[in-house]
Structure formats: structure tokens, C-alpha cells
Amino acid sequence: MTNRIVVTKTHIDGAPKETDFEVKSQVLAQSAQPAGSVIVKNLYVSVDPYQLNRMKSDSSSQSYSFLAAGIGPEIDCYGVGKVVASGNPEFQEGDLVAGLLTWGEYSVLKPGSMFRKLDAMGFPLSNHIGALAFSGLTAYAGLFEVGKAKKGDRVFVSTASGSVGHLVGQFAKLHGCYVVGSAGSKAKVELLKEKLGFDDAFNYKDATDLRATLKKYFPDGIDVYFDNVGGEMLEAAIDNMNAFGRVAVCGVISEYTGTGRRAAPNMVDVIYKRLTIRGFLANDFMPVFPEFISKACEHMGSGKMVSIEDISVGLDSIPSAFVDLFTGGNVGKKIVQIAQE
Amino acid sequence: MTNRIVVTKTHIDGAPKETDFEVKSQVLAQSAQPAGSVIVKNLYVSVDPYQLNRMKSDSSSQSYSFLAAGIGPEIDCYGVGKVVASGNPEFQEGDLVAGLLTWGEYSVLKPGSMFRKLDAMGFPLSNHIGALAFSGLTAYAGLFEVGKAKKGDRVFVSTASGSVGHLVGQFAKLHGCYVVGSAGSKAKVELLKEKLGFDDAFNYKDATDLRATLKKYFPDGIDVYFDNVGGEMLEAAIDNMNAFGRVAVCGVISEYTGTGRRAAPNMVDVIYKRLTIRGFLANDFMPVFPEFISKACEHMGSGKMVSIEDISVGLDSIPSAFVDLFTGGNVGKKIVQIAQE
Numbered sequence: 001m002t003n004r005i006v007v008t009k010t011h012i013d014g015a016p017k018e019t020d021f022e023v024k025s026q027v028l029a030q031s032a033q034p035a036g037s038v039i040v041k042n043l044y045v046s047v048d049p050y051q052l053n054r055m056k057s058d059s060s061s062q063s064y065s066f067l068a069a070g071i072g073p074e075i076d077c078y079g080v081g082k083v084v085a086s087g088n089p090e091f092q093e094g095d096l097v098a099g100l101l102t103w104g105e106y107s108v109l110k111p112g113s114m115f116r117k118l119d120a121m122g123f124p125l126s127n128h129i130g131a132l133a134f135s136g137l138t139a140y141a142g143l144f145e146v147g148k149a150k151k152g153d154r155v156f157v158s159t160a161s162g163s164v165g166h167l168v169g170q171f172a173k174l175h176g177c178y179v180v181g182s183a184g185s186k187a188k189v190e191l192l193k194e195k196l197g198f199d200d201a202f203n204y205k206d207a208t209d210l211r212a213t214l215k216k217y218f219p220d221g222i223d224v225y226f227d228n229v230g231g232e233m234l235e236a237a238i239d240n241m242n243a244f245g246r247v248a249v250c251g252v253i254s255e256y257t258g259t260g261r262r263a264a265p266n267m268v269d270v271i272y273k274r275l276t277i278r279g280f281l282a283n284d285f286m287p288v289f290p291e292f293i294s295k296a297c298e299h300m301g302s303g304k305m306v307s308i309e310d311i312s313v314g315l316d317s318i319p320s321a322f323v324d325l326f327t328g329g330n331v332g333k334k335i336v337q338i339a340q341e
Numbered sequence: 342m343t344n345r346i347v348v349t350k351t352h353i354d355g356a357p358k359e360t361d362f363e364v365k366s367q368v369l370a371q372s373a374q375p376a377g378s379v380i381v382k383n384l385y386v387s388v389d390p391y392q393l394n395r396m397k398s399d400s401s402s403q404s405y406s407f408l409a410a411g412i413g414p415e416i417d418c419y420g421v422g423k424v425v426a427s428g429n430p431e432f433q434e435g436d437l438v439a440g441l442l443t444w445g446e447y448s449v450l451k452p453g454s455m456f457r458k459l460d461a462m463g464f465p466l467s468n469h470i471g472a473l474a475f476s477g478l479t480a481y482a483g484l485f486e487v488g489k490a491k492k493g494d495r496v497f498v499s500t501a502s503g504s505v506g507h508l509v510g511q512f513a514k515l516h517g518c519y520v521v522g523s524a525g526s527k528a529k530v531e532l533l534k535e536k537l538g539f540d541d542a543f544n545y546k547d548a549t550d551l552r553a554t555l556k557k558y559f560p561d562g563i564d565v566y567f568d569n570v571g572g573e574m575l576e577a578a579i580d581n582m583n584a585f586g587r588v589a590v591c592g593v594i595s596e597y598t599g600t601g602r603r604a605a606p607n608m609v610d611v612i613y614k615r616l617t618i619r620g621f622l623a624n625d626f627m628p629v630f631p632e633f634i635s636k637a638c639e640h641m642g643s644g645k646m647v648s649i650e651d652i653s654v655g656l657d658s659i660p661s662a663f664v665d666l667f668t669g670g671n672v673g674k675k676i677v678q679i680a681q682e
Contacts, residue, residue, distance in 0.1 A: 053609065053613075230608045234608070249608060249611050249612055250612070251612070252608040252609055252612065255608060255609060256609070261605075262605035262606075262607070262608070263605060263606075263608060264602075264603035264604060264605035265603075265604075266603070267571045267575070267590060267593040267596060267603065267604060267620070268394065268593055268596060268597070269620075270590050270618070270619075270620035271590055271591070271592065271593065271620035271621070271622065272394075272620070272622070273620065274619070274620050274621055274622060274625060275619070275620050276617060276618070276619040276620075277611070277617070277618040277619070278611075278615075278616070278617040278618070278619075279608070279610075279611035279612035279613070279614065279615050279616050279617075280612070280615055281612065281613070281615060284615060
């Protein structure tokens with residue numbers, strides 16, 4: 001059996017380009033795998049900004065990533081697939097699984113790797129790598145566990161039309177918060193206001209003074225800032241935070257490529273307003289997963305919450321899909337469909 | 342009765358100079374005060390870096406300060422005094438009080454202002470504006486409530502020989518932590534190691550690479566950083582923090598004068614290491630005061646903890662004492678003795 005995989009030609013420093021990637025073929029034989037391995041035909045794979053960190057030549061974040069273990073040419077990603085060969089009695093041919101796959105037509109899931117049998121619960125399979133998986137958990141845990149959002153809080157979300165942001169805003173609205181999001185185009189701003197129920201939204205590219213812009217949208221200040229970008233937006237948000245405000249630091253896409261300047265928040269404000277700035281990773285909040293999945297299924301089942309997905313088709317579209325994340329090309333969760341079910 | 346007070350000639354932007362201040366005389370008559378006022382003869386007054394924030398021409402911190410209410414020419418400070426005239430039946434002439442006084446020979450404590458009768462409990466009066474008052478509470482609450490220090494944690498304290506820092510280190514040691522402090526002179530470093538029981542200490546002025554220096558003193562990383570300075574030290578500390586580390590942001594003396602550059606911490610680290618950076622003010626931790634004072638009295642009574650005080654004498658020494666805070670001239674808690682008991 002031949003497997004086609006997407007790999008990096010070399011380390012990537014700065015913004016990624018499609019030419020940084022190539023498709024390689026490898027021979028895949030069940031007999032050559034460690035005992036207990038499961039081979040999965042990939043159906044949907046995820047494309048996320050954080051993956052850039054493990055492609056860098058020298059990034060301290062590489063070593064923190066739970067993806068770092070056993071780095072090979074394959075690039076790990078979250079995904080959904082179907083078992084085609086199994087050396088593990090718990091998994092049978094034809095089983096649907098969700099977990100840590102790789103950018104390829106097939107993934108080899110070695111014993112001890114992170115995956116589970118998937119019950120789609122009537123939702124499209126693509127939902128299970130976004131709103132009903134880590135994107136959703138990141139939004140939920142970041143907003144409620146880290147940001148400690150409560151009814152009536154004023155919540156600001158950056159990259160609000162992104163994979164996590166658009167869910168943060170909807171969770172916050174359903175919880176009784178006032179929510180404003182920032183995004184990078186007029187169409188995205190419309191989406192947030194018209195389709196996703198945000199109280200308001202703005203195009204950060206039109207804002208000449210982010211501090212004044214946030215002041216306009218939050219005349220009574222910000223209680224929770226769900227930060228996906230870092231940089232100047234973080235500084236401007238801190239300027240507008242209320243006393244005892246919380247910043248949930250989910251991503252710093254402005255800094256991943258090394259092109260945006262680092263945020264230098266006003267620490268005098270941090271003290272006098274007693275702000276908490278806390279970084280988090282969704283995988284630390286697995287104990288919250290059952291609560292999250294129950295809420296998310298309820299909201300999505302009743303149509304109160306929608307999952308926006310931006311699906312491209314075919315393994316060869318992975319590089320362009322990934323590059324798009326850094327140029328604002330995507331709306332919602334970026335997913336690549338590798339094969340039909 | 343004539344009262345001499347220390348006031349600013351104008352707003353102070355940048356590092357304070359002695360010439361920014363002057364001594365003024367005012368006539369003080371009990372009959373001219375609001376009903377219920379208490380007039381106190383000041384014995385010891387405090388001199389603290391944060392006071393600079395309310396002297397600035399345009400500082401957002403002015404409005405946050407609990408000192409801002411009813412700003413007059415007088416500069417508020419913590420202090421200990423003796424009642425000389427009272428329109429309040431709860432206070433009698435001769436009573437010792439501690440609370441929010443002003444830089445002057447006398448303070449008028451209007452109804453509703455923050456002060457209480459003082460029981461010196463056998464300790465010198467000067468202790469009651471430092472180790473047994475807000476400096477001590479700041480150290481205790483910052484270390485345990487904000488920094489969540491626990492036995493075995495590796496704790497780093499900057500400005501470790503300062504009013505708060507030298508108490509943080511001693512509380513941490515008595516709690517079973519490993520403690521390293523930074524200070525700005527050889528003599529201060531010796532004090533930390535020889536007299537205050539720090540595991541180690543270094544002179545930050547000798548460190549050409551703060552990141553590497555901290556790596557040397559914390560080969561196993563930092564769990565709690567008690568930040569009194571901000572700027573580059575905060576960045577270097579974050580580079581060396583362990584996963585789930587906590588930064589208690591107490592002060593940013595490097596930024597108060599507008600001369601030091603702002604910290605631009607690596608937010609990718611903040612996320613991947615799941616760090617919490619939290620600003621705090623001691624007055625939010627009044628519920629912890631009884632616990633703190635009981636521990637502090639126990640440790641100080643038994644000699645396990647010492648309060649380092651740097652006392653200058655006379656109202657006219659206030660400006661130089663204040664200026665010293667920003668040039669590293671003080672060791673321990675800076676106090677001005679205004680009058681003999």
C-alpha cells in the first residue's frame with residue numbers, strides 16, 4: 001500500500017509559503033508497524049496555526065508541544081478517519097476514530113497515541129474535528145475556566161471568525177454576555193453580526209487606533225478578553241480592561257510568524273486593575289470535556305449554535321489551506337477533506 | 342497650630358528629584374475640620390515607589406489609586422501617629438493610630454478615612470508601617486494568594502532587598518521554598534544571603550544576560566516569580582518559568598519613571614507553559630490580614646523573620662528618602678521618623 005503525505009521541505013521561519021511543502025510517497029505495510037498499531041484512512045484533517053510552531057528551526061514551543069514526541073517527517077494533526085487495518089483488538093476495520101492523525105492519506109496510530117472510537121451522534125463528521133472537538137473545547141474552557149466569564153460580562157474576542165473565535169462568541173452570547181469580535185474583512189464582520197449573533201464586530205484593518213476603537217465598542221470596559229492574536233491588540237485590550245478583568249491567552253498568531261511585534265502590555269495597568277493574563281492549552285481541560293460536549297451538542301442540535309467550516313478537498317490542498325490561515329483567507333474552522341466516507 | 346507638609350511643586354514625569362518637592366506651612370485648627378475629624382501627630386510615615394504614580398501629570402494609575410479620592414496638596418501615605426485632638430468619640434487624645442496619614446507633621450483624618458487604633462503588641466512602632474502592615478501583607482498575599490507558592494517551589498524575587506521583597510523571601514523560606522533574589526549592589530546581595538536566609542542572590546547590574554543568569558540560578562526552572570520591577574527582568578523570568586508557573590505582579594519600578602522600557606514577554610511561552618501573570622494590590626486581601634499578622638508576629642517574635650528598615654529622621658528628609666527609592670539607595674522598608682513617641 002502506498003501512502004501520500006504532506007511534509008515540510010525544510011524548517012519554516014516566518015510566514016509559511018506553499019512551496020515550503022511537498023507531497024511524498026511512502027510504502028505502508030501493516031506488517032512493518034509496531035504490534036498493536038492501527039492504520040486509518042484519513043477522512044478529514046485539521047489545519048491549525050499552532051502547527052507552525054513545530055515546523056520552526058528553533059522554537060522553544062517545539063519542545064512544549066504534545067506533538068513533539070517522536071517527531072518524524074509526518075506532521076501531526078487532529079482528524080477523523082476510518083480503520084482499514086488493526087493490530088489492536090479494540091479497533092475493527094470500518095470503525096470511525098477521532099484523534100491525532102497525520103497530514104496524509106493514511107495515518108499509522110501506534111499504541112499509546114491519542115485517539116478514540118468516534119460516535120458521530122448524528123452530526124457531520126467534520127464537526128468532530130472542530131466545534132465538537134478541540135476547537136470547541138478550547139473555546140469553552142478558555143471562556144469559562146480561564147476567562148471565568150459570567151452572565152452580563154463584556155467579552156471581547158479577536159480573530160472572532162476563526163476556528164475557535166466564532167465558537168467563543170456564540171458560547172458567550174448563549175451565556176448572557178455582551179460580545180464584540182474583531183476580524184479582518186467586511187464579510188467576516190457581517191458574518192459575526194448577522195449569522196453568529198455577536199452584539200457587534202469590527203474590521204481591525206480599518207482601525208487606525210485600536211485603543212480608541214475598543215473604547216468605542218466597550219464604553220463600560222472589557223471584563224474578559226479572549227486573545228487569539230497578541231501584539232498591539234493585546235495592549236489595546238489591556239488598556240480597556242475593567243478592574244479584575246481576565247485575559248485568556250489562546251493564541252498569538254501575530255507572533256507565530258515572527259513578523260508582528262510582541263505585545264508590551266502596560267504592567268502598571270495590570271497591577272492597578274488587578275488583571276489576570278493566563279495562557280492555556282485545551283488538552284489541560286479534558287476533565288471539562290463531558291460538560292463541554294453536552295452543552296455544545298445541545299446548542300448545535302437545537303440550532304442555537306452553528307459551526308462555520310471552511311473545507312477544502314484533497315490532500316494536495318493542505319499547503320494552501322495552511323498558508324491561508326496566516327493571510328486571513330479562512331472563515332471558521334479550516335478543514336481538509338482527504339476522502340469521502 | 343501650624344502644620345508643615347511636604348508637597349510637589351508640580352507634576353512629576355520621569356524620575357523624581359529632590360527639587361520637585363517643597364515644604365509648605367498650613368494653619369491647622371480643629372474647629373475648621375469636618376465634624377468627626379481626628380488630628381494626629383505623625384510619628385512614622387512611609388515612603389513608597391507607587392506614590393509616584395499619583396504625582397504624574399497624566400497617569401491612568403492616578404484614577405485607580407485608592408489614594409485619589411479627594412486629592413489635595415497633601416500626599417497620602419501609610420503611617421503611625423498619636424491623636425492630639427479628636428472630634429470622634431472612638432478616639433482619645435494620646436491614642437496610637439495606624440492608617441492613611443499624609444506627608445506632614447500632622448494629619449487630619451476625616452470621617453471615613455482609613456485608619457484604626459494601633460496595638461503595638463510589643464513590636465517597635467516602625468514595624469507597624471512595614472513588616473506588620475501593608476508591606477508585609479503585600480509580601481504574604483502576593484506570595485501565597487496570587488503566586489500560590491507551596492513547599493518545594495522555586496521562587497524568584499526581584500528587588501529582593503526592598504520593603505516587600507525582603508519579606509517575600511523570608512516568608513518563602515519559612516514555607517519550605519527554594520528562594521533566589523536579585524538586588525542592585527554587592528552589599529544587598531550579601532544581606533539577602535547572610536542575614537535573610539535566601540538560598541542565593543545576585544546583583545542584576547553584573548548580569549549581562551538576565552535570561553542566562555536566571556537559568557544558572559534556576560537550573561530546574563522558576564515556579565513563582567514575585568515581580569517588583571517589570572521590564573527585561575520579567576521577560577527573562579518568563580523565559581525561565583516552569584509549566585503552570587505563576588507571576589505575581591507587585592510593582593514595575595522600572596516603568597514608573599517612564600525610563601525603563603516595557604516588558605514584552607514571550608506570549609508563545611505564556612501559552613505553551615500555561616503561565617498565569619496576575620497583578621494585585623494588597624488592599625484587596627484584607628480578609629487575609631488576620632492570618633498574615635498572626636504568622637508575621639509569630640515569625641518576628643521568635644526571631645525567624647527580621648524586618649529591615651531604613652529610617653531617616655525629620656520631615657525635611659522625605660524628598661531625599663523618596664528620591665532614593667528610584668536610585669536604589671534604600672535597603673528594606675524606607676521610613677521617615679517625623680517625631681519621637
